[in-house]
Amino acid sequence: MQKHIRNFSIIAHIDHGKSTLADRLIQECGAVSEREMTTQMMDTMDIEKERGITIKAQSVRLTYVKEGQPYILNLIDTPGHVDFSYEVSRSLASSDGALLVVDASQGVEAQTIANVYIALENNLEIIPVLNKIDLPAADPERVKDEIEHTIGLDCSEALSVSAKSGIGIRELLDTLVDKIPAPTGDEDAPTKALIYDSWFDNYLGALALVRVYDGSIKKGQEVYVMGTGKKHEVLNLMYPHPLAMQKTTEIKTGEVGIVVLGLKNVGDVRVGDTITDNRNKTAEAVGGFKEVKQFVFAGLYPIETDKFEELRDALDKLKLNDSSISYEPETSAALGFGFRVGFLGLLHMEVIKERLEREFDLDLIATAPTVTYKVKTTKGAVLDIQNPSQLPPVNEFEEISEPYVKATVLTPTEFLGNIIILMNNKRGIQKKMDYLSPERVLLEYEIPLNEIVMDFYDKLKSVSKGYASFDYEPIGYQVGDLVKLDLLVAGEPVDALSIIVPRVSAQSRGRDFVKAMKEIVPRQLFEVAIQASIGTKVIARETVKSMGKNVTAKCYGGDITRKRKLLEKQKEGKKRMKSIGKVQLPQEAFLTILKID
Numbered sequence: 001m002q003k004h005i006r007n008f009s010i011i012a013h014i015d016h017g018k019s020t021l022a023d024r025l026i027q028e029c030g031a032v033s034e035r036e037m038t039t040q041m042m043d044t045m046d047i048e049k050e051r052g053i054t055i056k057a058q059s060v061r062l063t064y065v066k067e068g069q070p071y072i073l074n075l076i077d078t079p080g081h082v083d084f085s086y087e088v089s090r091s092l093a094s095s096d097g098a099l100l101v102v103d104a105s106q107g108v109e110a111q112t113i114a115n116v117y118i119a120l121e122n123n124l125e126i127i128p129v130l131n132k133i134d135l136p137a138a139d140p141e142r143v144k145d146e147i148e149h150t151i152g153l154d155c156s157e158a159l160s161v162s163a164k165s166g167i168g169i170r171e172l173l174d175t176l177v178d179k180i181p182a183p184t185g186d187e188d189a190p191t192k193a194l195i196y197d198s199w200f201d202n203y204l205g206a207l208a209l210v211r212v213y214d215g216s217i218k219k220g221q222e223v224y225v226m227g228t229g230k231k232h233e234v235l236n237l238m239y240p241h242p243l244a245m246q247k248t249t250e251i252k253t254g255e256v257g258i259v260v261l262g263l264k265n266v267g268d269v270r271v272g273d274t275i276t277d278n279r280n281k282t283a284e285a286v287g288g289f290k291e292v293k294q295f296v297f298a299g300l301y302p303i304e305t306d307k308f309e310e311l312r313d314a315l316d317k318l319k320l321n322d323s324s325i326s327y328e329p330e331t332s333a334a335l336g337f338g339f340r341v342g343f344l345g346l347l348h349m350e351v352i353k354e355r356l357e358r359e360f361d362l363d364l365i366a367t368a369p370t371v372t373y374k375v376k377t378t379k380g381a382v383l384d385i386q387n388p389s390q391l392p393p394v395n396e397f398e399e400i401s402e403p404y405v406k407a408t409v410l411t412p413t414e415f416l417g418n419i420i421i422l423m424n425n426k427r428g429i430q431k432k433m434d435y436l437s438p439e440r441v442l443l444e445y446e447i448p449l450n451e452i453v454m455d456f457y458d459k460l461k462s463v464s465k466g467y468a469s470f471d472y473e474p475i476g477y478q479v480g481d482l483v484k485l486d487l488l489v490a491g492e493p494v495d496a497l498s499i500i501v502p503r504v505s506a507q508s509r510g511r512d513f514v515k516a517m518k519e520i521v522p523r524q525l526f527e528v529a530i531q532a533s534i535g536t537k538v539i540a541r542e543t544v545k546s547m548g549k550n551v552t553a554k555c556y557g558g559d560i561t562r563k564r565k566l567l568e569k570q571k572e573g574k575k576r577m578k579s580i581g582k583v584q585l586p587q588e589a590f591l592t593i594l595k596i597d
């Protein structure tokens with residue numbers, strides 16, 4: 001019965017307690033035993049548990065009994081980090097309501113606002129929930145005012161809870177049953193189900209997590225996937241659960257479930273696609289949501305050149321689970337064969353690189369991340385450039401455009417000055433400044449995305465002692481006065497180190513770049529010139545002096561084990577080095593540009 005189903009997501013700024021709240025709801029509904037209960041049940045990947053962040057949205061089906069009536073609750077825990085906002089958008093597309101969790105000791109932050117907008121776009125019933133009221137610093141009244149002021153959401157009936165100690169959890173469950181609308185699909189219409197997540201399981205193959213809008217999906221049914229135009233037999237059906245998925249024979253109207261079609265490739269059950277009955281097709285697919293789009297691109301190269309095929313295999317396997325990466329082979333004169341990989345953002349890039357190294361035992365060099373530039377050539381073509389070294393010569397193009405974003409920053413007022421300086425340095429244009437209270441202020445900027453994919457987060461954190469929060473959304477392209485800056489090591493241009501920079505700051509960037517490189521390039525047996533150039537014009541130069549002697553000379557005789565250790569260390573260091581011509585460069589040299597202002 002649809003009237004006893006509630007489909008909802010939990011949305012919040014990072015660390016405001018979504019995963020902890022999900023744990024508590026799971027526990028309260030008795031979906032896992034005391035013994036099985038671990039913290040952050042819904043964060044199943046190792047990296048998620050280690051970093052304490054949610055990367056993939058997860059679903060769980062719960063049963064809650066209110067006044068003797070059992071209700072089916074389909075809960076979706078969503079990630080809070082901006083890189084993974086498309087996960088939020090697809091979770092919300094399949095929900096009827098959202099619990100908006102706000103840390104009562106902190107208040108509204110950048111992702112609180114961003115996620116509420118996605119929920120509003122999907123016409124969801126939003127229930128404000130003030131979490132962490134057990135903390136002495138909790139100030140629910142102030143935070144309610146903030147929510148009303150920034151988002152315009154009525155907070156008179158907002159709930160106060162502590163996900164940690166369990167205060168207010170029953171009331172929350174009762175409220176969501178009362179307030180979140182039940183699904184309203186047509187039970188007799190042809191099957192219509194939205195795939196809102198898919199992943200690869202080693203035993204079962206590609207799995208599709210669906211929300212059924214009309215009709216139902218039955219075991220043994222012949223279904224038709226509208227986007228791919230292929231028909232498949234439903235081999236199995238399950239209800240989602242972080243520990244033990246429960247088998248079923250039918251997923252009914254309004255329900256959420258996992259469909260097993262025996263497919264080898266997740267590409268056959270793409271997120272956003274619609275499943276219908278092969279003999280009785282629905283007229284229209286379910287309306288979509290934000291497409292996954294890669295914003296950040298970087299070259300990934302194996303340190304050992306013969307590992308290229310292994311890297312390809314590893315990427316193929318990762319893609320089975322994380323369809324949000326893109327990759328194509330590229331070659332670099334300096335680094336050999338590798339891939340240009342597209343990511344959702346910098347955190348996503350870090351996570352993928354770490355998984356490739358850890359799960360597939362690869363040593364990789366990542367080049368500096370970059371955005372997609374649009375280059376209009378003199379012949380009238382528009383090229384998408386995701387690798388600075390591929391920018392055509394200056395006389396072959398008319399203009400370069402770069403992607404811009406609307407950036408929202410929330411900060412305690414004491415850091416306002418620092419943040420304005422930072423945003424100006426990053427070419428940001430201020431669009432709004434709104435005091436939420438005498439202590440907190442909201443800023444909106446238009447800013448080139450490229451400035452953000454460099455080390456913006458770290459800088460923002462350091463100028464605000466970690467208190468400012470930040471979110472962004474793309475707003476299209478603008479023409480920029482940009483040039484390519486090349487780096488030469490011992491007279492050789494290193495293509496993997498080229499970057500695109502604004503002309504006005506090219507000179508100073510070039511100087512800082514060579515200075516920083518000088519610190520990183522180890523002394524060689526000969527003198528090494530490090531130069532920055534624009535076209536053929538050298539604009540900055542530093543020299544790394546020759547070393548000549550063996551490092552053990554430092555040991556003044558004596559302790560032989562110390563000598564041996566040093567030699568071993570030197571050897572170990574060499575393994576992680578990359579030879580560029582005659583010069584050995586360490587891995588971090590390729591990310592030097594991220595370190596300079």
Ligand SMILES: Nc1nc2c(ncn2[C@@H]2O[C@H](COP(=O)(O)OP(=O)(O)OP(=O)(O)O)[C@@H](O)[C@H]2O)c(=O)[nH]1
Pocket residue numbers: 012013014015016017018019020021040052053054078079080081131132133134135161162163164165
């Ligand atoms: N004191 C207190 N701490 C809480 C409460 N709820 C969550 N926390 C803590 O806050 C931190 C963040 O909680 P998470 O549940 O991981 O937050 P999240 O919103 O899921 O974070 P992401 O998954 O990274 O987006 C953890 O250290 C929790 O233990 C609460 O009610 N009271």
